[in-house]
Amino acid sequence: MQAETASASISISPMQPGFGAVIHGVDAAHADPVTMAGVVEAFHRHGAILLRNQTMTPDDLMRFVRLFGEAEGHSLRHFTLPGYPEIFVLSNRIENGRPIGAHNDGVGWHTDYSYKEKPVMCTMLYAVEVPPEGSDTLLADCCAAYDALAEQRKAELGHLQLHHSYAHFMATREHGRATLTEAQKRENPDVVHPLVRTHPADGRLALWPSTGTVVEILGQDEPSDLALLDELVEFLTQERFVHRHKWHAGDILMWDNRCTLHTGTLFDDTRYIRTMHRLWVKGDRPV
């Protein structure tokens, strides 16, 4: 499909019906500003974009991500690239006896920085080296899932709020558990976000039951009972709402966290290495 945008004509095909765009024939490190404006527009229109066969230096990645907004820093600074505090390394590679990145960091359905007052608007992953099998990234279309709910259910969920805690997440997650330092606690106070959020660009509603950081569901009789969260995640992650991305080195996958949840998946880390560069763009307070 040839997509005419206000600023450029770029070739795209859907990732899956009604969600996401695969952008063809664009070299993200060298494309002209008009082409890149078309890429940004495709991202906002489709909720996620994929560009294959890219070769990106850290400077290229920074230039690219800044087209979408202001780059966000990371809570865990020891896995950022030297000189690039906004480029976080996900990896199971060990160099000089030390891991160069966080391993299995994003396994479990979530949105990035759900525990911040302003979770990140979008996440970008650039595949440096990937296993031949496993380690897919899954994206769930939260607006399609919300639209598929019965009207009665929408009304029941509309007033619920999720209490998110970074300290709880780091103490209980499966991989890379840690107790926060006093400085980290001060930097990451608990926050409350709606379970159903409104996309600020077009007003669409999204079911947004990010997991891992939630300690309470406010507005229900028993806030500490998280069974509803499991039920909603099961609903949202049915095959009809989920795109499964199979990685190749050189892929750039970028998604809008205001209308998606995502999860990484495991791979045989005794045989394979996976290294990704992750960048974020600052977001707004969810409403």
Ligand code: SIN
């Ligand atoms: C993430 O959750 O930010 C990373 C997902 C992945 O590694 O596939």
